[in-house]
């Protein structure tokens with residue numbers, strides 16, 4: 285199976301590495317010159333749950349890949365998805381499947397501008413990853429990767445991708461309700477990422493504060509209203525908070541990616557999390573003041589740090 289990884293940063297390299305080991309013909313696509321050159325010259329150096337490896341991988345810029353792909357995994361940051369889709373249109377054939385595991389909300393709308401809905405597979409992953417230096421990444425966890433076809437007719441093709449993910453050690457799972465999984469993941473990122481970033485603290489520290497219950501309740505209530513109106517997804521607020529506390533207890537003293545983005549002077553994905561809830565609320569004639577305030581505060585911090 286010919287696979288392209290469109291956006292080969294932390295998670296993209298981890299997926300590409302595993303899929304190649306699982307037998308797929310993988311090409312990493314990226315635009316970061318130093319990262320591309322290091323991987324071309326030295327191979328990809330990756331630590332998977334602490335075990336270091338180095339693997340030769342094909343990597344190039346999107347316009348340099350000429351063939352149509354069977355499957356494309358997009359792994360940009362949310363704000364880079366549009367530009368990446370524009371730059372890979374030439375490798376998308378009538379049956380090319382595009383798998384989107386980005387964090388955040390609203391990506392289906394973006395993908396539909398470039399490909400037929402029947403070829404879009406949405407999902408979530410709980411693998412975590414980071415970049416230590418250009419060409420050097422780490423990848424941790426056990427998965428799963430939950431995916432589901434956006435069009436009911438494409439279940440068979442999606443099951444084939446699930447099988448390939450399993451064969452590659454990525455713990456692929458077919459989701460019967462990916463909308464729910466996506467909203468639940470957005471709740472994790474819309475609370476932990478945003479609060480840890482604003483409070484400059486790790487998840488354990490934030491979840492030990494006496495304010496945690498009221499902060500979570502206000503944010504999740506706003507997410508739940510939009511999830512219901514927009515996607516007919518029912519998020520029970522108390523159950524979601526219990527789930528978030530379970531996740532927080534498991535990950536402990538970890539700084540979420542949004543916190544790391546600001547530390548590395550990179551823009552955050554806030555517009556696709558709390559910002560998306562605030563915008564969607566407005567369109568529904570409602571208000572989401574907590575999500576709006578969080579979005580404004582994160583953008584203010586980006587401005588203070590000179591991040592555009």
Ligand code: NAD
Pocket residue numbers: 291292293294295296314315316319359360361362385386387388409410411412413414415541553
């Ligand atoms: P990433 O920032 O590592 O990579 C995204 C893009 O940014 C890549 O094209 C990469 O080459 C480029 N990039 C990264 N650092 C750069 C630098 N210093 N200079 C120039 N370009 C650079 O993003 P990611 O962590 O792989 O995340 C991709 C998507 O997956 C996001 O939506 C994220 O929220 C989601 N996600 C990430 C994780 C995680 O643990 N990393 C877990 C689950 C979901």
